[in-house]
Amino acid sequence: MRIPKTRTPQKGGKMRTINEIIVHCTATRASQKVTVADVTRWHKQRGFATIGYHYLVDQAGNVFPGRPEATPGAHCLGHNAKSIGIAYCGGLDASGKPADTRTEPQRAALLGLLTELKQKYPSASIHGHRDFAQKACPCFDATNEYAAL
Ligand SMILES: [Zn+2]
Structure with a gap:
């Protein structure tokens, strides 16, 4: 899987220190x-400049760039300055309750994206967001699942 080139910081720009994904x-x-x-619209309604995440992974396993990596995100209070934020589409079951709704293509794409970012x-x-906030997000144990990357 290839991450779109748009993630590359502008020429002459200095990349941020990243210590958390x-x-x-x-x-x-x-x-x-x-x-x-959609996410850009929702996040602007919440007062953010644009989409708060750096990548969005849809149910088909497509990875879409959001904010440039060189720009701090708006996704995890107190952790935005030195992190990259990625989100998968979903997280609620049919009745609207928090659930790990990742499809197989989505799981594979997340693993590929995280592998590249970790490299x-x-x-x-x-x-996972829930490590830092009283939230269910992302509705699975990301810390444990990706511990070996
Ligand atoms: Zn979250």
């Missing part, structure tokens, strides 16, 4: 199609 869900039903445009930022540790 934080996994999220969009807290939407598994059946709901969610695009970068790029070897000293960064991988976490």
Whole structure:
């Protein structure tokens, strides 16, 4: 899997220090199609400049860039300055309850994306949003699942 070139910082720009990679869900039903445009709209409604995540992974396993990696995200209070935020579309079951709704393509894409990011930022540790907030997000134990990366 290839990550789009848009992640590359601008020429002359200095990349931030990244010490955490934080996994999220969009807290939407598994059946709901969610695009970068949707999340951008929702996050702007919450007062963010644009989408708060750096990558969005849809149910088909497509990886879409959000914010450039060189720009701090808006996804985890107190952790944005030195982290990359990625989200998979889903996280709620049919009745709207938190659930690990990742499809097989989504699991594979997340693993591929995290593997590449970990190679790029070897000293960064991988976490789930719930490690830092009283939330279910991302509705699975990301820290444990990706501990070997
Ligand atoms: Zn989250």
